Amino acid sequence: MRQRQQNLLEGSCHARVEQHSRFSLKEMEITTMSEAIQLHAQILKTGSTHHNHNQNLSKLFTFSALSPSGDLSYARLILDSFPTPNSYHYNTMIRAYSQSSDPIQALHLFLPMVAKPTRHAPRPDKFTYPFLLKSCARLRLTREGKQLHGVIVKSGLGLDRYIQHSLIHMYSLGGESGLAYKVFERMSDRDVVSWTSMIDGFVDDGRPVEAIRLFEKMVDDGVEVNDATVVSVLRACAETGALGVGRRVHGVAEDRGIGLKPNVSTALIDMFAKCGCIQSARRVFDNVVDKDVFAWTAMISGLASHGHCQDAIELFCKMQDFGVKPDGRTMTAVLSACRNARWVEDGYAYMTSMQKDYGLRPTIQHYGCMVDLLARAGHLKDAEEFIRKMPMEPDAVLCRNMIWACKVHNDADRAERLIKYLQQLKTNSNDSGSFVLIGNVYASAGKWHDKAKVRDLMKQKGLVKPPGFxxxxxxxxxxxxxxxxxxxxxxxxxxxxxxxxxxxxxxxxxxxxxxxxxxxxxxxxxxxxxxxxxxxxxxxxxxxxxxxxxxxxxxxxxxxxxxxxxxxxxxxxxxxxxxxxxxxxxxxxxxxxxxxxxxxx
Known part of the structure; x- marks a missing residue:
């Protein structure tokens, strides 16, 4: 759901880059990477006029960089082979890197463009910056994003709407929604994308109440909302438990005729479930005609969180009867149902079926659910063994859950042993929540001196206990x-x-x-x-x-x-x-x- 919404917000910017392109993927006859390599070999072998040579290379380059079946390393080789690559070529490569598993490469490619433009590194333009900012957002490189912002302003592009949208997104994901709001306030022409970007930014930065207030101001100002706006504010309602606001947003979605769009209906299911109204969530779910994996997962997760674990598992079985393949998030919801119902054997069975039946590799979230299931059910020895056999290090959430279970089951000795093991792990070294729980274990056992040492260690590390509210x-x-x-x-x-x-x-x-x-x-x-x-x-x-x-x-x-x-x-x-x-x-x-x-x- 979140990814689909982000795609909507970025769509306009992508369209501008496509419009700027010389060639459209739809116009190309290349469909696979092997065909691209064959065509490249043919170009090199037969030779051609200069115009046709560059045109064909550009087609190959665009396919390799932007096609789902493309190859970025191959695209980079083609880019480096251009005698005089233009800004379109560089912007396309930056865009591809920003969407890849290694978005830092977009920034590396950009540096020569701004340091000293040459014929091999053209000067950046307004199409360059949105995807650079996206890379910074994905990597949470707020400092580098601020430096880019300075370059943008000096280049006279600070008022470009699409760049401003990207700045809002980058600052929000980097925990700087205050700076994002300053960008938003300075926009002379705020459209629905501008408002939605800022609402979404507040939610991403953990400020859902401000997101709801901004949405209400948007409606008061007469700006017509779209499905991305509705999804954003429903996320805020889900986080805060604002059921009344969520119902009003539901009414707005129905008035606009977008209530049954897949991303909106999934967000509504999630909102109603997280606001404690599982019956309303089920009504929305039942009204969705063509349910995708996101809708099924949202409903299964909602049922599990409310303790309707048998219903959640039955819905999971029904989902497969309809031919919908579960994804990783679906399996997290299923394991959560097992955890909340204390179904240890079922949990093991679903962990096994992930790879065997669905071809899904378990992530830290799945292992965390299994450890929590074992630990909460009192199988602390099995949970400890499970952690040590995991193919990855435990994360902070898993650590906290395990220590909490030791406290609940009065197993101070195991907790101390786990504490020593977990303190050696990088994932746990700066997690304030784990340290607080460690201190609580010592306090429960009356070991006030040890608790004081944990508190002193937190001070040395500059860690602060997260406030409860x-x-x-x-x-x-x-x-x-x-x-x-x-x-x-x-x-x-x-x-x-x-x-x-x-x-x-x-x-x-x-x-x-x-x-x-x-x-x-x-x-x-x-x-x-x-x-x-x-x-x-x-x-x-x-x-x-x-x-x-x-x-x-x-x-x-x-x-x-x-x-x-x-x-x-x-x-x-x-x-x-x-x-x-x-x-x-x-x-x-x-x-x-x-x-x-x-x-x-």
Whole structure:
């Protein structure tokens, strides 16, 4: 879904390069690389007029650089053989490199063009920069992108719309959406692509609330949205849990007649599922006539995250009955269903079938799902062996999941052994989340001195604990809370509500699990810490601002702690509310004192 959307955003720029081309691939008789090589050999053997020679070489070059069956090394050889290559030849090669597995080559090819243009390195033009910026975006080379921006401005091309779109994309992916927005603000003629690029940029940079606000401003300004815009803002809604906004966007898509386009319908399925409304996601899915692998995967993933694991597997089987071949993301969704249902044997079976039945090579995401499945199910020894036999090093997410499972199952010795092993790996050396978990393991075992050493090591490395927060949508507005947050305009009312909640819970026999606070402080302070977790603040606000009996939906960026999970179950019973909370792993539907996860998460 994300890749299809990016293709739409880049389409206009690609079209300009094609228009600038002397030859179109559609006009060529070459269809395979072997035919191209044969033609090249014929040209060299028979010779030709200078005009025909260059024309045929250009055809070969364009095919080799841009065709899916082409060969970039062969295209580069042809480029180097041109007596006087022009800017089209260089731009085509830069474009090909920017889309390849080695986009840094685009920048290497560009350097002679700007350093000292010669007949072998023509001067760059407005068609050169968009794909250079794309290379910087893919490689997250923001510093080099800024240098390119300076060259662009000096060349007098800073106001070219397509270059500005590429700058927005590059800055956003590089974590500089503020700079991207400055480019956007300076645009004299903002079209739908401009707005969409910036909305998408905010989402890519982890600022989905700003993306939603910009979309609303776009609609207010009378700019007509397209399917790429809708997909971008639906991504923002999915991340924030903004179901109300998502429903409005759904209405806009239907009014524009684009609600059933494949990229839009897939984004709608994903949004409804991630906003906690799996029934709406299923309705959209069922209305899609020609379902592609993206739509099937989004629905399977949504069912798995909500704990409807059997339904997810049945849909996976149905997908194959329809002749749709699963891809890597589909298998991640299937393994997630096994993880959430504690189906260890099924997980092993699907890992095996990936290569055997579908020709898919497992990635770190698939291995991570399998390790998490084993570890959460209590098979810590098997999970540890699985990690050591993996064909690649574990990533930060896998490390955190494994250490967390050791903490849950009170296996401090294995955790310490894993910690020593994982600290030797490059993938884990600068992951603050892993260090925080390591400290928590030591704290759970009462090893405060070891926890202090971990904290000191984090300081030396300049690592900061990622802040936990929870979001709730009320009346179409997103409200975000951190632990102990006092900055909300209604903070005083929220804390009074928390006191009321605690009184009710005490009458129900609730007492906080103080062991969840992994700080060396007295019990009174621990109880205070637990009562002010971010999801509790969001819940108190939801109880204040929503009508009695209505659902409360909360999105949390971290795993829910055991204490908060117990509190949510009790509140759903005492206040007679259904609470739908999404944490980093899955959904929890709290109703009448129970949770859909069956206390397994």
């Amino acid at each position: 929870s979001r709730i949508e009320v009346d179409g507005e997103i409200h975000e809370f951190a632990v102990g947050d006092s900055g909300h305009p209604e903070a005083e009312t929220i804390y009074r509500k928390l006191e009321e909640i605690e009184d009710y819970l005490r009458k129900e026999g609730y007492s906080p699990k103080l062991s969840e606070v992994l700080l060396e402080i007295d019990d009174e302070e621990k109880a205070f810490q637990l009562s002010h977790h971010s999801e509790k603040l969001a819940l108190a606000f939801g109880l204040i601002r929503t009508r009695p009996g209505s659902e409360i939906r909360i999105v949390k960026n971290l795993r829910s702690c055991e204490n908060c999970h117990a509190v949510m179950k009790l509140i759903s019973k005492v206040y007679r509310r259904e609470i739908i909370m999404r944490d980093r792993i899955r959904f929890h539907h709290f109703k009448n004192g129970d949770c859909s996860c069956k206390d397994y998460w």
